[in-house]
Amino acid sequence: MLCAICRGSENHRRSVAASLVQGVYILERDRQANRQGSHALAPPWWEFLHFRLLRPFVDDADCSIFGAIYEFNPPASHRDHSLDGSPRYVIAFRGTLIKLGTVLRDADLNKDLILNELHRTSRFEIAMQFVQSFVTEVGDSNVWLAGHSLGSAMAMLAGKTMAKTGIFLESFLFNPPFLSGPIEKIKDKRLRTGIRIASSAITAGLTLAMRTKHQRNTAEDQFAALSAWVPCLFVNPRDHIGSEYIEYFERRKKMEENGAGWIGRLATQNSIGGLLMNALGKEYSEPLHLIPSASLTINPSPSQNFKQDHGLEQWWSPDLKPQSKLYKYREL
Known part of the structure; x- marks a missing residue:
C-alpha cells in the first residue's frame, strides 16, 4: 500500500x-x-x-x-x-x-x-x-x-x-541534464581532475574579479536561501548528459575538506560563461544546473548502452542497488 x-x-x-x-x-x-x-x-x-x-x-x-x-x-x-x-x-x-x-x-x-x-x-x-x-x-x-x-x-x-x-x-x-563539456569522456582520470579543479579556480577568480563585494554577498545569500530545497537527483555515472552532477557536488565537498571551501562554494554558484556574458553587459540567466543542495542517488550497475544508462526504466528496476548521498550547502 x-x-x-x-x-x-x-x-x-x-x-x-x-x-x-x-x-x-x-x-x-x-x-x-x-x-x-x-x-x-x-x-x-x-x-x-x-x-x-x-x-x-x-x-x-x-x-x-x-x-x-x-x-x-x-x-x-x-x-x-x-x-x-x-x-x-x-x-x-x-x-x-x-x-x-x-x-x-x-x-x-x-x-x-x-x-x-x-x-x-x-x-x-x-x-x-x-x-x-x-x-x-x-x-x-x-x-x-x-x-x-x-x-x-x-x-x-x-x-x-x-x-x-x-x-x-x-x-x-x-537523469537531469548538466550543461557542461563532456569531461567524463576524457580517459585520463588525473587530467579530468585537473580540468575540474582549474575550472573551479577560474570561476571563483572571475567571480572575485568581476563582482563587487556587495554583489558577491547578495549572490551568496540568494544561493544559500535555496539550500533548504533538497531535490532528489537520480544519476547514472555512465550517462554523459547528467553524470557531471556527481563531480559537481563531490568537488565542492573535497574542497571544503581541504580548506578551499570558499573556492568550491563560489564555483558551484556561478559559471564561467555567465560571468563573461555579464561582464560584456549581455543578459545571461542563471544556469539551471547550479543548485546548492541535493540528495544524489547513482546507479552503480555495469554499463549497458546509452539508451539504458539515460533511460527511465532503470529507476524502478527491482535489481537496482542505488547508492545515495546527501549534499547540504554550507554558507561562508
Whole structure:
C-alpha cells in the first residue's frame, strides 16, 4: 500500500515517481496512436499505484501531452490512514519523445535548454502556471514534482523557481541534464581532475574579479536561501548528459575538506560563461544546473548502452542497488 510504502522505503518512493513520469510518456504515445478507452496503455501506470489522472498538460505549439497532475486515490479501506510522507498529488513531466508528432518541438526545447532559455519557452510558462496555482490551492506539503531528462529540467526549473519564494517542493529528478563539456569522456582520470579543479579556480577568480563585494554577498545569500530545497537527483555515472552532477557536488565537498571551501562554494554558484556574458553587459540567466543542495542517488550497475544508462526504466528496476548521498550547502 503506497501510504505505508512512502514512509518506509526510499526505493518505493523512487519507483512510484518514475512510474508516474512514465505514465506521461505513454499518455502522449496513446494520443499519437489514437488509443482511447479500453485501448489506452497509459492508465495502468498510475491506477496500479492507486492514483488517478486529474489533468494532462498540453503544449500550445504541437498539442502534445508533456506533463500531468495525479491525485493519490487509495482504496476506501485505507482512506482513514495517515498520509504523512505520502504525496497527495504528483506533477510529472516527460522528456524527449522521438516520435514524428513530438520530435521537432522537443528538439527545439532541448536547444533552448542548452542555451539556458528554457524558462522563456511557452511550454515552461504553461507548466509553471499550473504548478503555482495548484500549490496555492492544495498546499506545498501535498505536492511532489517529478520528471525525466528534459522533463527533469522542467521540474527542476519549476522547483527552483518555487524555492526562491520560500516554497520547497519534494522533487524527484531522473537523469537531469548538466550543461557542461563532456569531461567524463576524457580517459585520463588525473587530467579530468585537473580540468575540474582549474575550472573551479577560474570561476571563483572571475567571480572575485568581476563582482563587487556587495554583489558577491547578495549572490551568496540568494544561493544559500535555496539550500533548504533538497531535490532528489537520480544519476547514472555512465550517462554523459547528467553524470557531471556527481563531480559537481563531490568537488565542492573535497574542497571544503581541504580548506578551499570558499573556492568550491563560489564555483558551484556561478559559471564561467555567465560571468563573461555579464561582464560584456549581455543578459545571461542563471544556469539551471547550479543548485546548492541535493540528495544524489547513482546507479552503480555495469554499463549497458546509452539508451539504458539515460533511460527511465532503470529507476524502478527491482535489481537496482542505488547508492545515495546527501549534499547540504554550507554558507561562508
